[in-house]
Amino acid sequence: MMNSEFVLELISVFHTGPVEPGSCVQKLVGNVPTGVILKDVSLEIHGGELMAILGSKGSGKRALLEVISRRAQGPTRGQILLNHVPMSLRLFQDSCGYVTHKTQLLDGLTAKQTLEYAAKLSLSSKIGGSMRSARVRQVLADLALTQVANRSVDHLTPSEYRRLVIGVQLIKDPLVLLLDEPAWGLDPLNTYFVISILSNHAKKYNRIIIVTMEKPRSDILPFLDRVSYLCLGDVVYTGSTRLMIDYFRSIGFPCPELENPLMYYLCLSTVDRRSRERFIDSNNQIAALVEKFKLEGGPYRKYAGPPPDVDPSEHKIPLSAYGRPGVFSTLFALLGRGFAMMNPATSIGFQQLFFRLLLLPTFFFLLWNFYYELKPLQRSFQSRGGLLFNCIAGTAYLAAAATSKTFAQHRTRYYHEAREGLYRGPLFIMTYNLFSIPVSYLNVMAASAIVFFGLGLGDTAAEGPDWLGWAIFGSVLWAVWAFVEQQTIALMMIVKSSYSAAATSVSLTTFYLLVASASLRSLVGLPDWLYYLGHVIVFRYAAAVLHEQAFLDKLPNLPVNTSADCPDNNAEYGCRYRNGTYYLLERYHFPENGLDLGRQDLDLWSNFGLCFSFFGGMLVLNLVLYLVPLPSFIKSKFRD
Secondary structure (H helix, E strand, O other), rough: OOOOOOOOEEEEEEEEEOOOOOOHHHHHHHOOOOOEEEEEEEEEEOOOOOEEEEEOOOOHHHHHHHHHHOOOOOOOOEEEEEOOOOOOHHHHHEEEEOOOOOOOOOOOEHHHHHHHHHHHHHHHHHHHHHHHHHHHHHHHHHHOHHHHOOOOOOHHHHHHHHHHHHHHHHHHOOEEEEEOOOOOOOHHHHHHHHHHHHHHHHHHOEEEEEEEEOOOHHHHHHHHHHEEEEEOOEEEEEEHHHHHHHHHEEEOOOOOOOOOOHHHHHHHOOOOOOHHHHHHHHHHHHHHHHHHHHHHHHHHHHOOOOOOOOOOOOOOHHHHHOOOOOHHHHHHOOOHHHOOOEEEEEEHHHHHHHHHHHHHHHHHHHHHHHHOOOOOOOOOHHHHHHHHHHHHHHHHHHOHHHHHHHHHHHHHHHHHHHHHHOHHHHHHHHHHHHHHHHHHHHHHHHHHHHHHHOOOOOOOOOOOOOHHHHHHHHHHHHHHHHHHHHHHHHHOOOOHHHHHHHHHHHHHHHHHHHHHHHOOOOOOOOOOHHHHHHHOOOOHHHHHHHHHHOOOOOOOOOOOOOOOOOOOOOOOOOOOOOOOHHHHOOOOEEEEEEEOOOOOOOHHHHHHHHHHHHHHHHHHHHHOOOOOOOOOOHHHHHOO
């Protein structure tokens, strides 16, 4: 037998926060209506105990968990002590866990992989791989998930999914575990199962577990060591579940036979809004109950009950006491998790693989079919220009679509894990790009090879395949892909919907193409302000590289048909361009076009380098954006 080691105390806690959702403008200027949400809340819970916080909607249950976890927005007064040490955000992140009402896991992983990567992100490398693996097996067994360990997350039942979410927090062995509505949406049998598992965990490992519930069933009563009733932020009762019935009987509210005591006293602690008279009567009654407990509830709140029966063989020192993993351990864990999500054996993994590696090559294969066979005739000038535009536009649009589809899960999971203090935004963006860049480069280069070699866009004078030309062609298209990918990532920082983010990114990309691609409109005829605006758009430089590579001093004297050549530009017999250079004269400024405007649009290697500078600039911008703290109302929509 071992005495209770851990105790969590709340002493006269008051909290003020928003009481209405508020408009976007109100949230931005900080003018959301506020009020007192928690009023003089005092409670106590010991190691080995499971406490349920009960109350109707709006009673302050979630606010109490937010205050304990030090995540609440707004001023808080009073003391929150863990083992007589004031609770801070860092202490909570290091020693406690919080299972929110809605938590999204990564669908491409199995249940076992989810816990393995959770262990790598939350447990110190000092523990060692063997102990981490043993911890994963233990949590799977404790949560009855061993039989589904190799099942994909998206194929789990709601009960299995909820238990896995709990397991992600249990993996680090927290002293205190908070759970917001852990049985929400579960049937009675699975509700009983989840609560019994939590109760067993508290007693087996001598941990503190607090759950919120809105509609408790009578069959979970034996598992609850303590219960707290809240009504509009006031404490109606908090203390031992064993003494709850005795307390209410002693003040004149005995529970009728065959009634569920938990629901009966919950109804007693809820304001009746069915009529004005009932509202006044119930409100007065609850106010009297609150005052009564303040005067007489001390012994019930302090009662600790019999000491928990803890197996001495179980470890006494929580694994969280060994600290957090280092930066490089976290980086490699995030990288490994990203690649693990592309497992083609799972439906989500195949979907990730398709969007990352197959979508663009499929589009370029369709382009190859559409433009094949690209013959060296006069009309091929327009066809070649259209082909280049389609390559650039298709790469950009599909980059927006693929990123919005594949990045959403990583983004949402980041917001959950960052709140737990596992890593920060810049590390997340850096590791995501270390994973994404090689995959996207392979994707674009493979796709570009289909068009470049399949339609003969290389240098015909070169002996053998034009590898350098292909490298330039594919790399420029990858710079476009990478830029649009970073642009979409930046948008998804604040836009929750993948479709909205993709639509916004596509709209911006369309504007870029209209202004600066030199395909839909010549740069020569642009007004000065629009011409110089194009200098800050990557598509200006990408299109210039591809056009110069394809046309400058190329395609001399293309025939109108197989028997007649073009002796001069715009000559008779339908000849419009003498060679590729004349085609470029209509679209770009360069010395050969005879316009003395001091403008030079075609410089292959300068434009080539500038394409990558735009990607680098967007990457740096994302690193900064994910470093700057966002307003809480933006982050909350990814967590709730």
